[in-house]
Amino acid sequence: MKQYYTLIALIILSFATGCTSKTRTLPSATGSIYECIVVSPSSGCQAIVDTMQADMPCLPQMEPYFNVSQVRNGDFDDFLKSARNILLVDIDAQRYVEPRVHFYRDRYSKPQAYCRLQAPDTLSLKEWWATNGAVVRNWFVREELARQGKFLRGSTNKKARNALMKHTGCDILVPEDYQLVKDSTDVLLCCNNKGPMLRYLVVYSYPYTDANTFTKEYLCSKRDSVMRGLISASVPGSYMGTEYKVFPPQMKNVAALKKDSLGGFYGTELRGLWRVYDGEAMGGPFVSHSRLDMVNGRIVTAEVFVFAAGQKKRNALRQAEAILYTLRLPEELKGTN
Numbered sequence: 001m002k003q004y005y006t007l008i009a010l011i012i013l014s015f016a017t018g019c020t021s022k023t024r025t026l027p028s029a030t031g032s033i034y035e036c037i038v039v040s041p042s043s044g045c046q047a048i049v050d051t052m053q054a055d056m057p058c059l060p061q062m063e064p065y066f067n068v069s070q071v072r073n074g075d076f077d078d079f080l081k082s083a084r085n086i087l088l089v090d091i092d093a094q095r096y097v098e099p100r101v102h103f104y105r106d107r108y109s110k111p112q113a114y115c116r117l118q119a120p121d122t123l124s125l126k127e128w129w130a131t132n133g134a135v136v137r138n139w140f141v142r143e144e145l146a147r148q149g150k151f152l153r154g155s156t157n158k159k160a161r162n163a164l165m166k167h168t169g170c171d172i173l174v175p176e177d178y179q180l181v182k183d184s185t186d187v188l189l190c191c192n193n194k195g196p197m198l199r200y201l202v203v204y205s206y207p208y209t210d211a212n213t214f215t216k217e218y219l220c221s222k223r224d225s226v227m228r229g230l231i232s233a234s235v236p237g238s239y240m241g242t243e244y245k246v247f248p249p250q251m252k253n254v255a256a257l258k259k260d261s262l263g264g265f266y267g268t269e270l271r272g273l274w275r276v277y278d279g280e281a282m283g284g285p286f287v288s289h290s291r292l293d294m295v296n297g298r299i300v301t302a303e304v305f306v307f308a309a310g311q312k313k314r315n316a317l318r319q320a321e322a323i324l325y326t327l328r329l330p331e332e333l334k335g336t337n
Helices: 002-015 046-052 122-152 158-168 216-230 314-324
Strands: 035-040 067-072 085-091 100-105 113-119 179-183 187-192 198-207 239-242 250-255 265-277 283-293 298-307
Touching (some): 035 046, 046 085, 100 122, 122 314, 158 179, 158 187, 198 216, 216 265, 298 314
Parallel strands (some): 035 067, 035 085
Antiparallel strands (some): 187 198, 198 298, 250 265, 265 283, 283 298
16 A cells, blocks of 8 residues: 555656646657657666566566667657657756656557656666656556447447346446446456457456455455356366466555546455366466445446467456456446436
């Protein structure tokens, strides 16, 4: 939670000075999702690059948070300014007395996430980054998730959304290319099986008992019980479960994706690997969000997971992960269409 409140403070500070003119016509951002340009002096900033391209957790193979390209300040020309994610480091002892950070959206192109780090010297920057580097990286991640969320609103599977609304009173932006596989009182299952990569969305609910519901042990146990009865494998007796030994699941609180702030507490995230037990050597990454439906006294969990043997999975998982932030509970749907 300390990192959560640190990010709130950083964003409030930066967006006070990070507005751009709405009258300008900006070019379209260039580059692929989860690519970032780090603009910095030729030396002394390797820690920043290392943080941005560190291995993303809970993937079956090593993949970085971002694919990073490093550019010297003097080479940062107009062509590069249109990149979708830019982290610029400005070191100047004559202008700055302490490290500061500023976040901008759509500064040179649209959609663009632009972060400017200012420091009087390399040493103070290193010390600041050691504490706040992961927070800055998380801001870029959330900007990518927010962009994907906006894209989802363009076309959705109305049949699947209506089925979820009918059984649970909840809504989630099921992408149009996800097909409805199962809908019942407590479980909705959708799948995108186009191409070599399988992507799944599951939404299920169960009664809220007490605060111990929001523990990693309880959420994992509930996940295993639901998935065991929902996802079948070709070998008789095999079943889907959570991987605990090699890469144990990670749990944290997440905040809603809002335009100019973190938006307060949103839900509890569980991130890890799934695998097939007593059967084929199959597995992959998953992410779930669990939220308290106070109207009906229950927990609503939305999960995405992917399967793509031998393929990179970061982008596919992140794109699917954005769906989870579109979940709206009955209380949030009052007065909406």
